[in-house]
Amino acid sequence: MLSYFCGMKLSQLAETLIGSEIVKLGNAISERIRQGEKIYNFTIGDFDPSIFPIPQQLEDEIITAYKQHFTNYPPADGIAELRSAVAGFLQKGQGLDYNISEILIAAGGRPLIYTIFKVIVDRGDKVIYAVPSWNNNHYVHMNEGVHCKIEATVENDFMPTAESIAPHIAGATLLCLCSPQNPTGTTLHKEELEKICDLVIEENKRRSDDEKKLYVMYDQMYWTLTFGSTEHYNPVILRPEMREYTIFVDGISKVFAATGVRVGWSVGPAAIIAKMKAILSHIGAWSPMAEQKATARFLTQEEKVKQYLVHFKAEIEERLRRIYEGFIKLKQEGFSIDAVTPQAAIYLTIKIDLAGKKTAAGDVLNNQGDVTAYLLSEAKLAVVPFYAFGAEDHSPWYRLSVGTCKKEEIDEMLGKLKEALQKLQ
Secondary structure (H helix, E strand, C coil): CHHHHHCCCCCHHHHHCCCCHHHHHHHHHHHHHHCCCCCEECCCCCCCCCCCCCCHHHHHHHHHHHHCCCCCCCCCCCCHHHHHHHHHHHHHHHCCCCCHHHEEEECCHHHHHHHHHHHHCCCCCEEEEEECCCCHHHHHHHCCCEEEEEECCHHHCCCCCHHHHHHHCCCEEEEEEECCCCCCCCCCCHHHHHHHHHHHHHHHHHCCCCCCCCEEEEECCCCCCECCCCCCCCHHHHCHHHHHCEEEEEECCCCCCCCCCCCEEEECCHHHHHHHHHHHHHHCCCCCHHHHHHHHHHHCCHHHHHHHHHHHHHHHHHHHHHHHHHHHHHHHCCCCEEECCCCECCEEEEEECCCCCECCCCCECCCHHHHHHHHHHHHCEECEEHHHHCCCCCCCEEEEECCCCCHHHHHHHHHHHHHHHHCCC
C-alpha cells in the first residue's frame, strides 16, 4: 500500500507546491518546547494570548454573539454591520472613503490574498514583488504566474523602490506591496510610495482599453502598529487615481492580537470586490458569523479601541527596542551581528553573519542553515531566516517576532546569545 501512494501521480500544483516554511519551523520549535526544552521562540508571527490577549470588550462581544445564537452562515461578502464598521474605522484612521459594496469580509488575510490573485492573475502573467516578503512567491506559483522578484536591500530598509520596480513594470499584472512589512517591520516612506504610485498610473495610461491593467495589492495588516516618528501611508490617499487600481488587505489579526479570531477584509474597486466575493462563495472561507457581529460592535467603540492600542503598542515597542538595543550593544562589542531600527509591526530585522566561523568542536558553519541550527542549539534562540521569505539562501538577515516574547527573558536571551557568539572562532 505504501508503494502505491509513493508512486501516485497528483496535480502539477500538488507535486510542486512547498508548504509554509515559517509555519513548519514554528511547529517544530513548539514541539520541542512542549517536550520541555527551553527555547527563546521568536519565529512565528503570532501572539501568546497569555501575554497579548485580545481586547476584553471584543472577547465579551464574541461570547455575547454566540449566546445570541449567531451561528449560521454569514453573507458571502460579510454582514452589512461589519462592512459599515470597517468603512468607519478606515475613514477615521486613514481618511479612506469606501462604501460597503467596496468591502469584502473573509476569514483573515489569506483567503483575500488568494482571491485577489485568482481574480487578477492568469497563467503566464507577470507579478512583481520584493523579497524578503511573506508568501508572495507561493501565491505566484499557485497561480502559474511569472515571478518578477526584486531583491530588496538594507539600504532601503528591505522595501522595494520605484527604481527597482520600473524595469519590470511593462506588461505586469500585479504589484504586491506590504507596509508595514512582514517580515522586516519596516515601512514604505511617503516619497517612495508616491513614486511607485506614479509608475503604476503612468503605466496604466499607456495601456489600451482592451489590455489588462496593472493592479496593486496593498497589504496593510499592521498599519496601526507604527512606532516613534514612523507614519503609515497608503496609495489612495497619496494619489487618488490609485483608487481604481488598489486592493487593500487588512483585518484584526495583528492590530488586536486576534490571529485566531479570523476576521479580515479587502477594500477596493467594486467590480473586483464582486469577483472576489464570487470566488470566496465557492471556497467558503468566510469569517464566522459571531466573530463578525462582535467585531462590528467593537470597531464602533472608539474609546475602547484607542485604550487597547495605547497599551498594546507600548508593550510591543518596548520589546522591539530592548532587543534592538541589545543587538547593537553586541555589535559594538565586535560581534558579527546587526539590527535595523524598529519602525512598525511586531518584527525586528536582525543580522547574524556567522557563516565561515568554527564552533568549539571544530565544525565549520558553512551556510545560513548551519548558522540557524547553531543559534538554536547553543543560544536556544529560534528566529526565521530571510531565505524562508524568498531571499537568497546566503542572506545573513533574519526576522525576529516578539508576539510571544516575555520581557523578563530578554536579557537572559541576549546573554545566551553572547555566550554562543563567544564560543565561535
